[in-house]
Amino acid sequence: MNLPKKLTSWREALPTILRRLAIALAVVLVGALAVGSSWLTHRPVGYSGSARVSSALSPDFASGFDVAWELTAADLGVGGSLWAYKEVDGRLVAFFGGQDQPPTLVGLDLSGEKPSVLWRREIPDVDSPMFAWGDSVVVAGQTIRVADGEVTATWDTPIPTHISSYFDDFNKKAFINVGGDEVNPADGGFSRVTSPVIVVCYPRDKPDAVQDFDYLCLGWNKDGTEAWRYKVNLSPHDLQGPGLPLPVTAVDGYVPVSRNFGYADQQVGAFLHLADGVLVESATYNAKTLRPVADGWVLEGAVPDDPQQRALVTLAPDGTEVSRTRLADPLMPPSDLYFVKCWDEDGRVARPTSEQAASTLTSGEIPWASVCVQRDQHSKEGFSLMNGRRLMATNGAGGAESGTYPESLIPATDGSLILSLPPKDKDSTDRNSSMNLYAVPSGIQLASLEDVGLHDAVPFYDDLLIASPARPDSWIARLRSFLGFYPHPDTVLMGITPKRAG
Known part of the structure; x- marks a missing residue:
């Protein structure tokens, strides 16, 4: 008996259809597993560090970056965009505005596994500068205590809008x-008041x-x-x-x-x-020659009985002259003190005493701080030395050469690494580069903030960086977000912690 030709063709085609369906199902399954795996791989790990406020980094960041947490405006109970944020009295103050929403301040505690909202406060339209001042912020003519968001004072004469x-x-x-x-109101951020x-x-x-x-x-x-x-x-x-x-x-x-x-x-x-x-x-x-030190001011002058002989002049905080010390062939001119930036072992910016400054000028060494960066005599921009060692960088050919890093660099508290934009390269065409982690002094790149979808970040704790991500509106960005890569949609603030083992 002969089967109809049409039925025969269906029987012959069926294995092909089944194979294609199986392949399609397999692709869908693999894609789903990939997305699920990606989301698991890139899920925030939470913060579990020491919560020590610092302007330097923990050496643990040498392992790379993990995302501790992400926050959206909805998570914080506000609308609009994140315009500014600042560490104040161990807490974070974030300022939101725009999108027909009233300007709002939010106080955050970042010390737990996830940030907790301490308070929210709507404020009048902000045209005047904003200040971080001790335990408070001053915004729109109001002094607001950061611990609880209470208005402790209202200014009868607010700070002018146009001011410099x-x-x-x-x-x-x-x-x-x-x-x-x-202070520059055009910057739109908080200015730190230290007086x-x-x-x-x-x-x-x-x-x-x-x-x-x-x-x-x-x-x-x-x-x-x-x-x-x-x-x-x-x-x-x-x-x-x-x-x-x-x-x-x-x-x-x-x-x-x-x-x-x-x-x-x-x-x-x-x-x-x-x-x-x-x-x-x-x-x-001449104010350009004055250098602040921990106990006053120093500048270069002359020895009274020998005007040709240089001396280090030290002044008390109120400008009263304290001493003049003869500088016999100093290894560092007093003006170079302006191009030295130091941190103590707790990650705070450190300044020498006048006696320590005099010792540094004659010896060229800086034993009074944990980490110091400085220029050398050939570099006019950026830092090229750390703790007396020349910083290195990798050139285009893959070799090592002397490196000069931007003055915005952030060191580890032990001087073992820096977080920085790439070292200055006159041949570079990258105008939107990310901050990277570099080993010191080799300049070998250990990780990049691009790994977590960021261009830059600032220390909040020594083991927690915070950043507001830039989210380009493109299909590639949306696809990366769909696949679980950072930043996710609507993220306004991210916390970055050292990468954990495994």
Whole structure:
């Protein structure tokens, strides 16, 4: 008996259809397993570290990066975009705005396995600068305690919107000094206040007959009350009156004051005590030569009985001269102290005493800090030395050569590695490179923040980095996110911890 031709063709084709179906099912199954495996592989591991606030890294990061946690705006109970964040009093303050949502501050505790929200507070529209000040933040004319989000003071006179840490008489902008950090509202972040007061010098906005000053300088306490005030007037060559405090690191509450009209030469003839506005007259110095140290200031001068002989001049915090030490063939000129940055064993930025600075200049060694980076005499930008050893880098041919790393580098507390943008390379065309981990001093790359979908990050604890990821809207980014790679959709903040064994 002969089967119909049509039935015969179906019987012959059936194995082919089954094979194709089996292959398709296998592909789907493998894809599902791959996605599941990827999600398991890239699942956040949580934070379980020491919770020690630091500006340096734990050496454990040499193993690479793991994602401790990810947060979305929905996780934090807010809308809009993350505009700024800052460590304040051991906690994280994040500022959200935009998308027709009221500006909102969120206080976070990062010490647990996952971050916990301590408080949320809506604030008025923010045009003026934001400050991290001791245990509080000052935002939109309110002083807010970070521990519980309570408003502890409301400023009757908020900080002006258009303000700068550099004197600009041409545009008549208000001038501000916060004890070290530069203030630029255009940056949109929090400025760290390291002095007892914020100094704001307001330009005259009324005729001479009404206001007998060109600038009125006020010291503001953290609660928005006035601490002191003085007037400054302009002449063809000088600022008449106390002058304007320079935007440099305060030493024991003192900063140098310039009376130079152009404010470019920065001739210093007095030192201002920021807490009470008391001015201490001093000899005249060029501010560009002054270097802050732990117990005062140092600069290069001359020996009184031999003007040709260089000396290290040390000043008390208030500018009173303490000593002049002869510098006989120093291995490091005093000006190079400006190009040395050091950290102690706890990851805090460290400064030498005047005696330690003198020893460093004559010996070229820096035994008073755990980790120090500095320039060498041939590099004008970036750091090329760490703890006296030359930093290396891998060149395009795969060989080793001397490396110069950007000044934004972050070292490990033991000096064994650095987190940095790639070392400077005049031939590089990469304008959007990520921060990488490099071994010291070899310069061998150990890991990259690209491994966890980031370009940059900052230390919060020594074993926890935080970052706000940039999420390009592309099909590749969406596919990577679907496959479980970081960052995931809508992530606004990530915590990065050292990669765990296995």
